[in-house]
Amino acid sequence: MFLKRCHRTKNGKEHVYWQLVESYRTVRGSRHRVVAYLGELRGGERKGWARLGAMLDEQSVKKVKQLSLFEGEREVEEEGGLGETVEVNLGGVTVAGTRDFGEVWLALCLWRILGLEELMERVFAKGEEDVSWGVMACVVTIARFVEPASELHIEETWYGRTALKELLGVGPGQVNEHRLYRTLDRVLPAKGAIEAHLKGRIGELFKPDYELLLYDVTSTYFEGEAENNPQAQRGYSRDGRAEAKQICLGLVVTREGFPVGYEVFAGNLKDISTLEAVVKAIEKKYGRVNRIWVLDRGMVSEEKLAWLRQRGARYVVGTAKEKMKPFEKELVGGTWAEVREGIEVKKARTGQSQDTYVLCRSSERAKKERGIRERFVGRIKEGLKTLQAELKSAKTRRDLGKIQRRMGRLLQRNWRASGAFQIEVKEDRRRRSGIRFTWRRRKAHQKWAAHSEGCYLLRTNVTDQSPEELWRTYMQLTEVEAAFRTAKSDLKIRPVWHQVERRVQAHILFSFLAYALWKTLQTWMERAGLGGGARTLLEEMARIKANDVILPTSTGRDVTLCCITRPDPAQRALIERLGLVTPERLGRPTWVPAPKILTANVV
Numbered sequence: 001m002f003l004k005r006c007h008r009t010k011n012g013k014e015h016v017y018w019q020l021v022e023s024y025r026t027v028r029g030s031r032h033r034v035v036a037y038l039g040e041l042r043g044g045e046r047k048g049w050a051r052l053g054a055m056l057d058e059q060s061v062k063k064v065k066q067l068s069l070f071e072g073e074r075e076v077e078e079e080g081g082l083g084e085t086v087e088v089n090l091g092g093v094t095v096a097g098t099r100d101f102g103e104v105w106l107a108l109c110l111w112r113i114l115g116l117e118e119l120m121e122r123v124f125a126k127g128e129e130d131v132s133w134g135v136m137a138c139v140v141t142i143a144r145f146v147e148p149a150s151e152l153h154i155e156e157t158w159y160g161r162t163a164l165k166e167l168l169g170v171g172p173g174q175v176n177e178h179r180l181y182r183t184l185d186r187v188l189p190a191k192g193a194i195e196a197h198l199k200g201r202i203g204e205l206f207k208p209d210y211e212l213l214l215y216d217v218t219s220t221y222f223e224g225e226a227e228n229n230p231q232a233q234r235g236y237s238r239d240g241r242a243e244a245k246q247i248c249l250g251l252v253v254t255r256e257g258f259p260v261g262y263e264v265f266a267g268n269l270k271d272i273s274t275l276e277a278v279v280k281a282i283e284k285k286y287g288r289v290n291r292i293w294v295l296d297r298g299m300v301s302e303e304k305l306a307w308l309r310q311r312g313a314r315y316v317v318g319t320a321k322e323k324m325k326p327f328e329k330e331l332v333g334g335t336w337a338e339v340r341e342g343i344e345v346k347k348a349r350t351g352q353s354q355d356t357y358v359l360c361r362s363s364e365r366a367k368k369e370r371g372i373r374e375r376f377v378g379r380i381k382e383g384l385k386t387l388q389a390e391l392k393s394a395k396t397r398r399d400l401g402k403i404q405r406r407m408g409r410l411l412q413r414n415w416r417a418s419g420a421f422q423i424e425v426k427e428d429r430r431r432r433s434g435i436r437f438t439w440r441r442r443k444a445h446q447k448w449a450a451h452s453e454g455c456y457l458l459r460t461n462v463t464d465q466s467p468e469e470l471w472r473t474y475m476q477l478t479e480v481e482a483a484f485r486t487a488k489s490d491l492k493i494r495p496v497w498h499q500v501e502r503r504v505q506a507h508i509l510f511s512f513l514a515y516a517l518w519k520t521l522q523t524w525m526e527r528a529g530l531g532g533g534a535r536t537l538l539e540e541m542a543r544i545k546a547n548d549v550i551l552p553t554s555t556g557r558d559v560t561l562c563c564i565t566r567p568d569p570a571q572r573a574l575i576e577r578l579g580l581v582t583p584e585r586l587g588r589p590t591w592v593p594a595p596k597i598l599t600a601n602v603v
Contacts, residue, residue, distance in 0.1 A: 003536045005570060020531050088559075092552035100146075101163040101564055102544030102582070106537075107142040108167055109580065110517040113205070116141075119197045123190045131174050136183040137510075139164065139175060144514040146538070148492035151180040163546040166562055166586040184506035191509055195261045196285060198516050206523055208254040212292045212473065215278060215299065216480040217271045220494040221246040229501040233268035239494060247496070249508065250274045252282060255294075256523070257479035259516055261285065264508055271298045276307065283311075292316060292462060294477055309354070309461060316460040316474050319357075324457045327359060331451045336361070337468055345467040348457075358458040358467045366454025373449060376417035383410040384421070384439050397434035400427055420445045487515055490535060528577045540571050546586060562586040 004019040019034050111117060120134025142164070143154045159165075160172040187194075202208060219237055221244040226232035232245040239246075246267035252260040261282055265274050279293070290312065297318035308315050324331070327348050336344035342364050348357040387406065391398065404425055411418040421439055428436035458474050465473065487493040493511040498504045522532045530537070544565045551559040563585045567575055575582060 003531055003533045003574070005536075020529070022531075086559075087554035089552040089554070094550045095547050096550060097548035099161055099163045099546045100542065101546040102541030103146045103538050104142055104162045104164055105167065105544075105582070106521070106541050106580075107145045107517060108138070108164075110145075110520050111138055111141065114198065114516060114520060115201045116197075116513070119194065123193055124186065131170050131179065133183060133186045135168055135170060136175075136179060137187050137513075138168065139170070140180060140183055140187075140510050141513045141517065144491055144510050145517050148490075148514070150497060151184075152177055154180060163562075163586060166546070181503070184503050184510075188502060188506045188509060191505075192285065194509070194513065199260060199286070202258050202516070202520070205520075206256070206258070208256045208258045210254060210260070210286070210291070211289070212255050212294065212476070213252050213260060213282065214255065214294045214477055214480045215250065215252050215275070216296055216477060216484070217248055217250045217265075217274055217299075218484045218488075219246045219248050219267060220488070220496055222499075223495045223497050224499055226496075226499045226504075228499055229504055231264065231266045231501060231504070233266050235266075235268035239488075244495075247504065248274065249493075250278050251480060251483060252278060253480055253483055255473075255476045255479065257483055258519055258523075259483070259512060262508070262512055264505060271296075272301060272304060275299055275304055279308070279311070279313065288312065290314065292473070294474060296477060305355075305459075314460075314462050316458060316462060316470055318474065319457045319459050321452070321456070323459075324359075324452055324455060325448075327357070327457065328448065328451060330359060331361075331455060339468050339471055343471070345471045347467045355459050355461050356463070356470075358460070358470050359455060360458060360471055361455040363454060365456075369453040370449075373417055373420075373453070376414040377420055379414045380410060380417055380421060384423070388437055388439075391431075391433045391435055391437050394433035396432070400425070400435055403435055403437070420449070483515060483519075486518055487511055490518065491515060524578060528579070530574060530577055537574060540574060544571065544582060550592075558592050559589050560592050561589045 004021050006019055007014060021032050021034055023032055117134065117138070120132075120137055124133040126132060139154070139159065140151075143149070143158055147158055149158065155175060155177045159175045165171055199210070203210065219235070219239065221237060221239050221241040222229075222232050223244075226245050229247075231247050233247075234242070234245055235248070236242075237244070237246055248265040248267055248269055248271075250263045250265060252262065254260060261278075263274065263278050263281060265277075275295070288311065292314045293308065293316075295315060295317045297320055300315075300317045305315065305317070330346070330348050334346055336346045338344050343360070343362050345358055345360045348359045387403070391403075407423060407425060420442055422442050423439040425435065425437050427434060458470060460470055462470065462473075491511050491514050493508070496504055496507060498507055518534055521534045521537070525534065525537060526532050544567055547563050547565065549561045549563050551561070553559060564583055566584075567582060
């Protein structure tokens with residue numbers, strides 16, 4: 001579900017409100033429907049942090065309430081005392097120093113909700129540094145969450161135009177490129193502690209299911225040669241950048257999409273080669289328990305499945321298309337159970353295997369695969385007919401080798417349908433072309449395609465779930481895919497500009513931290529009735545700014561207040577449902593000397 005901002009004009013007055021829209025799949029494609037209309041909360045709903053209280057326990061609510069930073073009235077502090085009464089020249093009031101506030105404030109709330117502030121204090125002992133490494137880690141994570149870019153961009157552009165100076169007490173001059181790079185080096189050894197802490201804290205807040213883990217691999221490419229990084233290698237690129245070096249990233253998440261852990265691998269490593277390292281790493285951190293691993297078909301082989309069984313692990317995995325051939329009869333007959341509209345499943349015979357197999361078929365997927373197959377079949381038929389006509393009208397002998405190579409190129413370009421044809425090309429001196437060329441469609445291939453299109457096969461050693469439950473379990477892999485999309489699109493984990501291995505590893509670690517914040521916000525929104533469109537909320541929060549309001553007084557000096565933009569009704573409707581209250585201003589009002597006016601005597 002996602003949020004949609006709507007405008008309506010009634011009686012000459014414009015009204016802004018939110019629709020909560022759900023995207024759902026049908027056999028005819030994706031459709032949208034309005035689930036709810038969201039307006040401002042009534043007074044009784046606001047009181048008691050009703051929406052947030054439904055998500056977090058009592059202790060967590062108290063902690064989040066403390067995040068309404070600098071709330072309440074502050075007295076004007078002056079060198080000589082407090083509470084001085086002065087006259088303000090309203091005609092001279094000015095506003096200066098507008099800075100980004102809403103999105104960085106929300107990110108800081110998430111950082112503290114996850115207990116990362118306390119974790120960093122434990123991990124990094126206070127030394128002689130001007131700014132603690134924990135605070136710098138907070139800066140880098142918030143930057144990755146809000147506006148991901150390079151460390152140089154943080155120093156020169158981003159940090160100075162945010163209100164983090166007031167929120168963290170760290171001036172722009174202290175956030176420099178050297179200190180940012182040192183932060184990458186310092187935080188990396190704490191990777192294990194960070195993963196363990198997040199698992200525990202997220203477990204307290206949201207109670208995710210850690211008995212079922214989803215694992216998949218993606219890649220991210222480098223800009224540059226990365227000659228000092230042995231993991232930077234060329235391999236299968238999910239980003240369509242086969243010419244660039246890359247690394248592979250293996251991510252483990254819960255069925256809800258919460259991050260559990262990750263590992264970084266060389267860019268030329270096959271997916272299946274990463275499984276043992278990840279399983280061992282998770283078991284070392286959290287123990288070897290009877291959890292279920294959900295894996296895509298590229299992750300497993302008979303050898304890997306035997307290894308998992310030997311460790312007492314349970315699994316639900318996809319299988320290659322050719323593994324369905326022994327189940328051809330069962331694809332045609334038998335009783336199928338409908339999981340949802342257009343999706344059916346059935347338990348298949350196991351034979352001598354120790355595992356259970358589940359056949360699945362999708363009418364929408366069948367339509368798509370049929371369209372792809374027919375397109376490739378049409379291309380091959382057109383090429384065959386063209387070649388046949390050329391040979392029939394040829395008046396001189398043709399080179400057999402050239403014709404065979406031409407046929408090979410045609411089938412290679414359209415390999416998805418290459419098995420649909422039986423083609424014979426051989427020498428025949430009785431013909432003017434010197435070549436006999438015949439072809440026909442394979443009926444067996446057509447029959448198999450008609451039965452298997454839209455079908456796929458699952459394999460599992462889980463015995464206490466029905467075929468419908470196993471299918472739903474396997475489909476949770478979409479949560480890993482969603483995590484990869486968020487990391488690549490919203491958090492800009494790609495491309496990697498760092499060239500040194502430890503800096504690349506730190507870049508991934510901070511992206512992992514930023515994703516933990518992102519997923520926390522998504523879940524927070526879902527449980528507050530706002531859907532999962534975190535990007536929409538961040539864009540709205542970005543419109544809330546911090547401004548320096550300068551008040552000229554009768555004393556000849558100015559008072560400066562750092563005031564926060566008052567949220568409009570639409571923004572307030574979202575913020576209230578999260579149980580948050582934006583502060584009216586930051587810090588204490590301060591006296592500043594009025595600007596000196598230069599005068600000169602005129603002779």
